[in-house]
Amino acid sequence: MIRSIGLVLIVLAAPAHAELTLCNRTSYQMEAAIGLEKRANVATRGWFRIDPGQCKQVADDALDVDMAYVHARTPPVYGSAPLPSSGNAEFCIRDGNFEINNARSCPVSQQAHFSAARPSDSPKGPTVNLGEEADYDDAQARLAGIQRLLVIAGYDANPIDGVQGAKTQAALTKFLSDRKLPSETVARPEFFATLLDAARNPQGAGFSWCNDTKYTVMASLGIVEMGAIVNRGWYRVDAGQCLRPDVRGEPRKLYSYGEAVDGNGRAIKNGDAALAWGGDVALCTRDGKFELSDHKDCGARGLNSAGFAAIDVAGQPSTTVRFKE
Numbered sequence: 001m002i003r004s005i006g007l008v009l010i011v012l013a014a015p016a017h018a019e020l021t022l023c024n025r026t027s028y029q030m031e032a033a034i035g036l037e038k039r040a041n042v043a044t045r046g047w048f049r050i051d052p053g054q055c056k057q058v059a060d061d062a063l064d065v066d067m068a069y070v071h072a073r074t075p076p077v078y079g080s081a082p083l084p085s086s087g088n089a090e091f092c093i094r095d096g097n098f099e100i101n102n103a104r105s106c107p108v109s110q111q112a113h114f115s116a117a118r119p120s121d122s123p124k125g126p127t128v129n130l131g132e133e134a135d136y137d138d139a140q141a142r143l144a145g146i147q148r149l150l151v152i153a154g155y156d157a158n159p160i161d162g163v164q165g166a167k168t169q170a171a172l173t174k175f176l177s178d179r180k181l182p183s184e185t186v187a188r189p190e191f192f193a194t195l196l197d198a199a200r201n202p203q204g205a206g207f208s209w210c211n212d213t214k215y216t217v218m219a220s221l222g223i224v225e226m227g228a229i230v231n232r233g234w235y236r237v238d239a240g241q242c243l244r245p246d247v248r249g250e251p252r253k254l255y256s257y258g259e260a261v262d263g264n265g266r267a268i269k270n271g272d273a274a275l276a277w278g279g280d281v282a283l284c285t286r287d288g289k290f291e292l293s294d295h296k297d298c299g300a301r302g303l304n305s306a307g308f309a310a311i312d313v314a315g316q317p318s319t320t321v322r323f324k325e
Helices: 138-152 166-178 183-187 191-200
Strands: 008-012 021-025 030-038 041-050 055-057 067-073 089-092 098-100 111-117 127-131 206-211 216-225 228-237 253-261 281-285 290-292 304-312 318-323
Touching (some): 021 138, 041 067, 041 089, 067 089, 138 166, 166 183, 183 191, 206 216, 228 253, 253 318, 304 318
Antiparallel strands (some): 008 127, 030 067, 041 098, 216 228, 253 304, 281 304
């Protein structure tokens, strides 16, 4: 369930016998895995957690390979977030830290899409940048990453643009004050862990989902924009977790739908029906990532339809929808 906003791999030229470095120039924390191919054999290793604006060495030995590959993912708190959309190589991965020497030999269910990146010679060393269409530099990516998590945690740091403005500074000051943190916390390496924890357990103003079930819930949110309901999904809300989607502006009403899924993404049944939380407002959805504003004749257009709950949020400092069994 991914919203692709153009994450790209940019390879900086580098000497062939140097360590490989990944730089995260997106506004999302990334968990990355790499694949190293030599004479038709591919070895994969991961996961490398890389904060926005951070670079991390991911190969300790001199890089002596025919091709390098990268697969990246984001924590569920972001909901719909960018992942590489052009990767056409499939290699093995595992949960937790892993090294797999023969990464083509595993079931399809244990494979992920990797994007190719070929390092070439330069004094800078082999570096792969994970970037957005916004084309942030390291400092801008870090600030945009802070803005994005502040918004999810309920603080108005919009727009997410990597530019330090009055709204961003006010949101950051309020965040630090609410948690009694000193200003120097912002520059510390662990600051993104603090922001992610706040985003998972939102306490500020805004809208959030909280999942009180034992299942993963995939959720979708509709917002009135320019007179039409724009419905976006999917957001992943893990069991026992809360998630605050990015709600821009000051909408008077939101539309919420969620359905429980198993580990393979199949709907959990409650009798003959899916275990879901919604209401009487019919809106279109589709499998995979989506953003839809036309909700007429969903089935005829090859889309799904689901009943959303209309939620009045006007004048409310905070609103939480809880998914319960």
